[in-house]
Amino acid sequence: MDPWSARHLWAGLILAIYALFCAVIFRRHARRNRPVGAGEGILVAYATQTGFAESLARHTVTGLVAAGQAAWAEAIDRLDATRLSGLTRALFIVSTTGEGDAPDHAAGFVRRVMGATTPLSTLQYGLLALGDRDYAQFCAFGHALDGWLRRQGAVPLFDMVEVDNGDAGALRHWQHHLGQIAGHVHLPDWTTPDYQEWVLAERHHLNPGSPGASIFHLRLTPPPQAIVDWQAGDIAEVGPCNPPDMIAAALADGGGDRAETRHGRTRPLAHWLAETILPEGREPLPHREYSIASLPSDGTLDLVVRRMAGPDGRLGLGSGWLTRHAPVGGPVRLRLRRNPGFHPPTDDRRLILVGNGTGIAGLRAHLKVRARAGLGGNWLLFGERTAAHDSLFDDELAAWQASGILTRLDRAFSRDGARPVYVQQLLAAAGDTVMEWVQDGAAIYVCGSLEGMAAGVHAALTDILGQDTLEELAVQRRYRRDVY
Numbered sequence: 001m002d003p004w005s006a007r008h009l010w011a012g013l014i015l016a017i018y019a020l021f022c023a024v025i026f027r028r029h030a031r032r033n034r035p036v037g038a039g040e041g042i043l044v045a046y047a048t049q050t051g052f053a054e055s056l057a058r059h060t061v062t063g064l065v066a067a068g069q070a071a072w073a074e075a076i077d078r079l080d081a082t083r084l085s086g087l088t089r090a091l092f093i094v095s096t097t098g099e100g101d102a103p104d105h106a107a108g109f110v111r112r113v114m115g116a117t118t119p120l121s122t123l124q125y126g127l128l129a130l131g132d133r134d135y136a137q138f139c140a141f142g143h144a145l146d147g148w149l150r151r152q153g154a155v156p157l158f159d160m161v162e163v164d165n166g167d168a169g170a171l172r173h174w175q176h177h178l179g180q181i182a183g184h185v186h187l188p189d190w191t192t193p194d195y196q197e198w199v200l201a202e203r204h205h206l207n208p209g210s211p212g213a214s215i216f217h218l219r220l221t222p223p224p225q226a227i228v229d230w231q232a233g234d235i236a237e238v239g240p241c242n243p244p245d246m247i248a249a250a251l252a253d254g255g256g257d258r259a260e261t262r263h264g265r266t267r268p269l270a271h272w273l274a275e276t277i278l279p280e281g282r283e284p285l286p287h288r289e290y291s292i293a294s295l296p297s298d299g300t301l302d303l304v305v306r307r308m309a310g311p312d313g314r315l316g317l318g319s320g321w322l323t324r325h326a327p328v329g330g331p332v333r334l335r336l337r338r339n340p341g342f343h344p345p346t347d348d349r350r351l352i353l354v355g356n357g358t359g360i361a362g363l364r365a366h367l368k369v370r371a372r373a374g375l376g377g378n379w380l381l382f383g384e385r386t387a388a389h390d391s392l393f394d395d396e397l398a399a400w401q402a403s404g405i406l407t408r409l410d411r412a413f414s415r416d417g418a419r420p421v422y423v424q425q426l427l428a429a430a431g432d433t434v435m436e437w438v439q440d441g442a443a444i445y446v447c448g449s450l451e452g453m454a455a456g457v458h459a460a461l462t463d464i465l466g467q468d469t470l471e472e473l474a475v476q477r478r479y480r481r482d483v484y
């Protein structure tokens with residue numbers, strides 16, 4: 001081949017490689033920023049004034065994609081009604097600026113899209129509202145967007161998460177929801193909670209013999225000299241540990257070696273490793289969240305935890321640690337997180353408390369507040385499996401009924417009757433009374449499982465009260481949920 005055609009051949013080859021390289025880069029960029037088509041993955045739309053919401057949107061996408069969930073981030077101004085109505089799932093991360101205003105780049109979206117009506121009944125969404133309580137209108141744009149989406153028929157996957165000045169606890173709560181959305185996986189914490197060492201003082205099996213998984217009532221005492229305070233509705237974030245025998249089990253697969261410890265006694269290698277090289281299994285395990293079931297004046301922080309096990313029988317990291325591996329009398333790493341979205345009402349209005357399973361925890365704390373204040377006008381509707389084994393805190397509820405704190409108690413036991421009855425059916429059956437209590441100013445608190453119960457209760461309340469009234473109750477903070 002003569003030199004002239006060889007040179008041209010090389011040039012052509014280099015050009016082709018370069019073109020290929022550009023195409024790959026272009027495709028990757030286009031895929032990362034391409035508008036979300038109907039039904040494909042999760043759109044993470046952000047509205048930002050100073051960049052925080054955008055960085056959280058990118059973090060959110062990275063976390064979801066790492067968990068195997070397709071997701072894209074886009075500025076909210078790129079959305080229009082057509083695109084919105086083509087979505088099935090979306091997350092919104094929006095800040096507030098000015099005096100309760102939407103970030104500048106979202107102004108067009110507010111006027112064009114939120115200024116009109118768009119049927120969005122196929123859309124499920126989550127919303128992270130960034131703000132600062134020092135401003136009169138805290139998270140105003142987040143609330144406005146949430147209200148508009150609900151009025152279009154969109155269904156919240158969980159209640160809006162408000163973030164006061166970048167509060168790390170609220171951001172971890174958002175992550176907790178992302179884990180649920182991504183299929184109950186646990187995403188690594190964006191910021192590690194500053195745990196305190198509490199002591200597991202007591203552990204009681206609440207439902208022995210139940211067809212359902214075991215539920216435990218745990219009492220924890222605070223670190224000495226620590227000043228701890230919380231309100232009903234607040235959350236305990238627990239840092240689970242890999243107990244020695246779990247590591248032992250993992251290592252034992254590698255054979256039963258023994259080693260000399262500092263105290264001269266010989267111990268299985270696994271135990272030695274677990275206690276020396278990996279104290280408390282100090283891998284950065286993601287936190288677990290639990291509703292607090294007591295008040296500081298009780299002297300202990302109470303939790304109600306169901307022991308979860310995977311298809312292979314291995315216990316859940318959090319529930320396995322708390323209900324089995326953490327020794328009574330031993331340390332539990334715990335951090336308190338404020339959850340203003342589920343705090344008690346500031347006045348003495350009546351309360352309709354609705355829940356199932358371990359949701360009794362959050363509701364028990366609210367009943368304790370009412371009992372402390374001598375406030376009656378409380379109605380509990382609760383669902384579990386069997387009356388014989390799952391009448392959780394039966395004595396306490398009976399005492400509250402006797403004292404008049406609990407005006408009414410309705411319980412559904414799904415395994416007892418010929419046909420399963422759930423708490424939402426109790427609500428539907430008592431619709432007139434629910435309407436009467438709400439018209440009289442009552443607030444509704446829902447605590448328990450997101451799947452099944454929360455949606456069923458929401459649908460029952462929508463049938464009883466109507467969508468507009470229920471949305472209005474949410475805006476007035478008279479419809480509050482802690483669902484997980």
Ligand SMILES: Cc1cc2nc3c(=O)[nH]c(=O)nc-3n(C[C@H](O)[C@H](O)[C@H](O)COP(=O)(O)O)c2cc1C
Pocket residue numbers: 047048049050051052053054094095096097098099100101103130131132133135136137138139140165166
């Ligand atoms: C000029 C200015 C005005 C703000 N106005 C409000 C407000 O009215 N309500 C609120 O809750 N937060 C307000 N904030 C707080 C922001 O919403 C908060 O800092 C947020 O994290 C910023 O997120 P971004 O960087 O994505 O815009 C304001 C912040 C600034 C700088």
